[in-house]
Amino acid sequence: MLPIAGAGTPERADAARNRQKIVHAAAKLVAAKGIDGLALDEVAAKAGVGIGTVYRRFPDKGALAQALLDENEREFQEAFISGPPPLGPGAPAAQRLSAFLEKYVDRLETHGELLMVAETETPMARFVTGAYRLHHSHLVALISEIEPEADAHFRADALLAPLAAAQYAYQRQSMTPEQIKAGLRDLYQRT
């Protein structure tokens, strides 16, 4: 079980079906016209369900964006938890850390718009996700291994902070992805 969704009572079959319909409809609409010009009632219409149903599954646009990112997030998690090195286990912690940050930048490049919506629709949305917690604890493990003395908890947040979608988009105005990667590497390598 991936830690993205908190599993309460399992969904009923019809509900799961509707969730799929909604996500598919949303994906199509996003592909067609971007995320910004996307209203939840439009999604409902396209999916052939009532607005209430959409709101029951996805409290806001951010939650829907998260759902659209779900598959990608899943792959990312598998890659750094159990995939091949240097991202996955097997490589030295420092290399894994570096690989993690670079992969994260790559994701921001390919899915920046969705990540932005997912993170900024609600203040602090980014942090209440299981995804953030997992990324954080992964970094804590790596940092503790590299530098046992450090305040790994804070350091992990500090490394993830520049990777907030909005912050990244801003930096991207004056830097290339490679420069940002270099900057991140620099940030933790000075040990």
Place this chain on the structure above:
Amino acid sequence: MLPIAGAGTPERADAARNRQKIVHAAAKLVAAKGIDGLALDEVAAKAGVGIGTVYRRFPDKGALAQALLDENEREFQEAFISGPPPLGPGAPAAQRLSAFLEKYVDRLETHGELLMVAETETPMARFVTGAYRLHHSHLVALISEIEPEADAHFRADALLAPLAAAQYAYQRQSMTPEQIKAGLRDLYQRT
């Protein structure tokens, strides 16, 4: 002239008067019931102007929150530009940097709610402010002095990133302000 507002055509006298009325009304409402339960039409009613007028001055709640923070921001800017050391000129750059970060944390403690609204109402709102630019260029100057080789531009953003209101609020759930200050100090001192 402080760099907070981009000065286009100067405001007409009546418009400036209304801006004052709006800001005062907003300040009262915020004091009475917090920022969250505050609708712009309420502010308009309290200020005795039309909704359209409020929107002309302040495109959204974030802009209004910024206006409420204006005086505090002004004082902060004066303190690190021309105030007494260690925040202002006269102290070694490393000490000034440390003082800046600590002062920033203090502001987050006292004005966190308003800063949150100001920064998160619109994605990237934080970065388009003159305030952010000024903080950034101040840090760039200090960092370049401490460590001429570094990519001061990126480093400055990376130091400001954990000070985003939402990020800070999140970290505050598990750390004291002092721990955060220590973490920040740690972050740049490893030179």
Place this chain on the structure above:
DNA sequence: TCCTTAAGTGGAAGTTTCTCCACTTAGTTA
């Protein structure tokens, strides 16, 4: 198979946010 019940559904109705534009007024020019 029937009953029970808790989850799910739709969409009307209530909020809030924001735009738009016909009208008003401050400030300037002759």
Place this chain on the structure above:
DNA sequence: TAACTAAGTGGAGAAACTTCCACTTAAGGA
């Protein structure tokens, strides 16, 4: 002081967001 013009104004109305609840249905006993 009259005329001009560009900025400012107000609030109706459109659009989006969200809640609510009477009704429906799936799933799991008895």
